Amino acid sequence: MxxxxxxxxxxxxxxxxxxxxxxxxxxxxxxxxxxxxxxxxxxxxxxxxxxSSGSSKLVHGGLRYLQSAQWRLTLESVRERGRLLREAPGLVDPQAFLMPIQHDSKPSRALMQTGLFIYDLMAGRLTSRWMTAREVADAEPALSRENIHGAMYFQDAQTDDxxxxxxxxxxxxxxxxxxxxxxxxxxxxxxxxxxxxxxxxxxxxxxxxxxxxxxxxxxxxxxxxxxxxxxxxxxxLRPLRGSHFVFAHDRLPIAHAITWLHPQDRRPVFAFPWEGAVLFGTTDLDHDMRLSEYPRMTAEESAYLLEALNLRFPAVNLAASDALSTYAGVRPVVAGGKDAPSAExxxxxxxxxxxxxxxxxxxxxxxxxxxxxxxxxxxxxxxxxALRADAPLFEKGATEDAASRRLQGRLGANAAGKLTSQSSAEDRELVPGTPYSWAELRWSARHEQVMSLDDLLMRRTRMGLVTANGGRELLPRIRAAVQADLGWDDARWIDEEAAYLSMWQQRHAPA
Ligand SMILES: Cc1cc2nc3c(=O)[nH]c(=O)nc-3n(C[C@H](O)[C@H](O)[C@H](O)COP(=O)(O)OP(=O)(O)OC[C@H]3O[C@@H](n4cnc5c(N)ncnc54)[C@H](O)[C@@H]3O)c2cc1C
Missing domain, CATH: 3.50.50.60 (FAD/NAD(P)-binding domain)
Structure with missing residues (x-):
């Protein structure tokens, strides 16, 4: 055809x-x-x-830009974060962070408190506070307690990029x-x-x-x-690669985003709950693969990330093979002649x-x-x-219920309303092990220019990242749900499935 x-x-x-x-x-x-x-x-x-699908998925002021006195970038980012939280709830949502501080930590508690105070001032609201070691242990039992003085609590935001x-x-x-x-x-x-x-x-x-x-x-x-x-x-340009692991939440059970410095180079790394799973990243190194190739996590990046993870979560003790998936993205950074990639x-x-x-x-x-x-x-x-006045970019839906807010955020209020009125209660059930409903999958298949299975499972939904083996076991049920909406005959479906699984193995399988 x-x-x-x-x-x-x-x-x-x-x-x-x-x-x-x-x-x-x-x-x-x-x-x-x-x-x-x-x-x-x-x-x-x-x-x-x-x-734009391989980022860390944080809508953030960039606390670390404060350290390098990039005031304008931080202020701009903090303002945009506030705007997106107001205009796109369900798509951009608050994310609470803990930054554990050790007795001999550098930067010290006092310095972190000052930095976060400035960060909060820029946003016009005070959210950061000190948590005692006891509070930290209660809030995050999987986190190592060794030498922990307490943690700084602050707020940023996360999204599905x-x-x-x-x-x-x-x-x-x-x-x-x-x-x-x-x-x-x-x-x-x-x-x-x-x-x-x-x-x-x-x-x-x-x-x-x-x-x-x-x-x-x-x-x-x-x-x-x-x-x-x-x-x-x-x-x-100086293309810089960053890679992430995705773990099942029960393998890395955390309730907040947790950020700490890598022991090797003191770069910040972080883990946070996302789409029912947990993201952990990231690296920041010169991208030496060809730009025409799809980026992926290397064995060195995997070892670097796991070293930091197992230092903070020794009881969990994770290996690459425990991950659901990995992904990498390339930052389009303008070369500024700095030695360290993270300094650009x-x-x-x-x-x-x-x-x-x-x-x-x-x-x-x-x-x-x-x-x-x-x-x-x-x-x-x-x-x-000529630019129009600085009006809201997103039409905010009117609902307090978390599931509807999420749908309205992801699709827009109009599409979410149509999806809800056109789908049965059975369709609105979640695909097992994912935060996506069968109705959402169908909606994307019908209305969102899905040209390949990769589009549907890696970007319209993120099933390929948050399920084991890219969702291989779910494919027969997904086929039954969406093949007709996609207008694909059996031969096309079989080709798409083979192409998707091979793509997933090359780019996203934990190595
Ligand atoms: C690891 C990592 C983590 C990050 N984390 C964050 C974060 O947490 N928060 C944050 O705010 N930012 C973050 N960023 C930065 C952010 O993700 C990027 O700045 C942003 O996604 C870049 O978007 P873009 O549209 O410029 O580029 P892209 O998303 O790469 O889009 C460029 C598009 O151009 C298309 N294209 C190329 N050539 C052609 C052509 N000839 N014809 C038609 N199309 C073409 C490509 O297919 C591609 O889709 C992160 C970046 C990385 C790599």
Whole structure:
């Protein structure tokens, strides 16, 4: 069965074409659609399949940026965290942290208290406090008690990064934007010095089409330099890899996020409950694999992370084989000439030429600030793209019930309402061992441009990360639930299953 030509349905010209459907591109799409402009976003793979599904999933002020006196970045991040918590409950939720302090700890209790006080002041609310050793032992029994003086308690936030991207894309589409996954920007088209369009290839149908663009936004993260040319300068990037383990909650039973310094290099590592499992990470090292290859955790990273974990949780004593999965992401960091990867700045960088704006770096947390920066530059080149007032990005649902809040956060209130009214009580039951309902799976299969099983299980839901063996044992039931909605015949399903399991083994199996 040949794939439909999705490019044929596009207009010949858009005011703005965004290349890259990670958090940066999706954030620009969401802000741009509010200007009334015609906007198209394309991603050569799935939405959020780059770095934006491989982050630590924290919406945070970046406590460690305070240490290096990056005041503006911290303040900006803390403000965005507050905004996202208010506007997107159920998608961005508060996360309580404990930072154990030992008797001989550096930084000391006093220094940490001062740092957290400033952090709280920036957010305009005091949440941090000292916990005694007794309180820590009661709150986190699995944590080592050796030499523990107490812990600092403070609050940040967590999210599902891929769902945050998807929500921005779906909300933008509801307002008239176009967004296509598996469509690659092959080349920029120029008229003299000015970029006036681009050549797109639909990787599902292999159709190719030239689209005219008032402006092109290059939001391709770690791959931004692919569009550099003699006339378009681009800063050097220093791709830095970070890897995480995902453990079953009963193997690493913690109630809070817990952060401490790695004994080797005193970098912060952290573990926290996420989507019914527990994430633990991360590393921060020069990414020496090819950028065209999908990143994965190496044996050295695994050993480095487990050393820190077993030091703090000796009774749990975990090995890589105990993990449900692993994942890695590549930070698109602008090279600043620092020796240590972790010393490089996480601020975004923007550069532009006629008809083309490129943006890279930055954080998940500050995507809205980055998007508005891009739109300001876009308005300078095309005045009709003037930014709208700083209105809320997300339409907040009205509910206090945790399950509905979660659904509204992930899908938006409108879609969540439709899903609930269209599904049976049986459909709303959870897929065993996951926080996802069968109805959610079906919704994604029908409405969220799922082109492969990988899209459904790794990004629309995160089943591939939070179940054993990528959810292999669940596949027959998943097939019964979604095959018809996906419109796949039996041969396609069998191919998809084989491709998914092989992808999972290569990229996410604990090694
Ligand atoms: C390990 C790690 C942990 C992190 N943790 C946090 C955190 O906890 N909190 C936080 O705020 N930030 C965090 N970050 C930073 C954050 O994840 C990134 O800054 C962000 O995801 C980058 O998003 P992006 O959209 O710029 O890039 P990407 O998400 O990589 O998106 C770029 C997209 O461009 C597409 N693309 C490339 N070339 C083309 C082409 N020719 N045509 C079409 N599409 C193309 C790719 O397929 C990709 O989807 C972390 C990063 C890493 C690596």
């Amino acid at each position: 040949s794939a439909p030509d999705r490019l044929a349905a596009l207009a010949t010209r858009y005011d703005l074409v965004i290349i890259g459907g990670g958090i940066t591109g999706a954030g620009v799409l969401r802000e741009a659609v509010r200007t009334g402009a015609s906007v198209l976003l394309v991603d050569r793979s799935d939405f959020a399949s780059g770095t 891929a769902r945050l991207v998807q929500r921005l894309i779906e909300d933008s589409r509801a307002l008239g934007a176009h967004a296509l996954n598996y469509v690659a920007a092959e080349d920029l088209v120029r008229s003299g010095e000015r970029v006036t369009g681009l050549v797109l290839t639909d990787r599902m149908s292999m159709a190719t089409r030239h689209i005219e663009a008032g402006l092109v936004i290059n939001a391709t993260g770690a791959w931004t330099r692919q569009f550099a040319s003699a006339t378009v300068r681009a800063p050097q 700045s996480r601020e975004s960088a923007l550069w532009s030429s006629e008809g083309l704006i490129s943006i890279t770096g930055g954080k998940l947390t500050t995507f809205r600030v980055t998007a508005r920066q891009v739109l300001r530059e876009a308005a300078r080149q095309s005045p009709h793209l």
